[in-house]
Amino acid sequence: MALETASNPSEAEVSSVTCEKCSRELPLLSSNQVEKSSLWVCVSCGASHLGCADGDLLSEQSSLVRIHEEQFETGDSAGIPAHIRVHLASIANRAVPQDAMNRRRSARVVNPLMVSAIELDNNFVVMRDALRIIMTDVSREGIGLALTEGTEAPYLALQFPPREGQAIQVVARVVRQQALIPPYVAVGCEFMFRFGNE
Numbered sequence: 001m002a003l004e005t006a007s008n009p010s011e012a013e014v015s016s017v018t019c020e021k022c023s024r025e026l027p028l029l030s031s032n033q034v035e036k037s038s039l040w041v042c043v044s045c046g047a048s049h050l051g052c053a054d055g056d057l058l059s060e061q062s063s064l065v066r067i068h069e070e071q072f073e074t075g076d077s078a079g080i081p082a083h084i085r086v087h088l089a090s091i092a093n094r095a096v097p098q099d100a101m102n103r104r105r106s107a108r109v110v111n112p113l114m115v116s117a118i119e120l121d122n123n124f125v126v127m128r129d130a131l132r133i134i135m136t137d138v139s140r141e142g143i144g145l146a147l148t149e150g151t152e153a154p155y156l157a158l159q160f161p162p163r164e165g166q167a168i169q170v171v172a173r174v175v176r177q178q179a180l181i182p183p184y185v186a187v188g189c190e191f192m193f194r195f196g197n198e
């Protein structure tokens with residue numbers, strides 16, 4: 001579902017968000033357009049805020065907020081069987097072009113886990129329901145994913161299952177897409193920032 005909108009957010013009335021509970025200034029913008037907002041959480045006090053995000057603010061202050069966990073919930077949580085995940089990860093890793101391989105300075109680890117992903121638009125607003133997708137590899141700089149039909153989103157928010165405590169949330173920029181086996185498309189992403197943990 002593409003968000004059909006009459007105006008872009010710069011034309012909408014926006015103001016920065018200050019948490020009414022703990023008085024912290026958050027790297028969020030409140031918009032008068034609810035359909036261009038999503039639900040965030042103030043990390044220091046847990047209060048919820050409806051808004052969109054600013055990339056410049058987030059790059060410095062992403063640890064002050066998280067995406068509200070409920071937006072990562074997926075309807076069909078059955079997942080994809082381990083043997084299919086392993087197979088996809090192995091093809092994805094063979095298919096990575098050498099130049100993309102070289103761009104990542106640290107070792108890629110093949111790790112076919114299921115992660116929850118949310119497609120985000122240019123204002124880091126949730127575009128549609130969360131997806132359960134296969135992670136095919138990960139390094140310090142980025143992550144490889146296998147998505148059915150690929151994605152049109154510029155950014156993905158990813159939530160990793162926690163070893164303990166709260167799940168880790170990151171935002172990654174989509175930099176590369178390449179057909180794997182139908183219907184899967186390898187999506188290569190570069191990490192941008194990590195949200196905070198309460």
Ligand SMILES: [Zn+2]
Pocket residue numbers: 019020021022023024042043044045046047
């Ligand atoms: Zn707060």
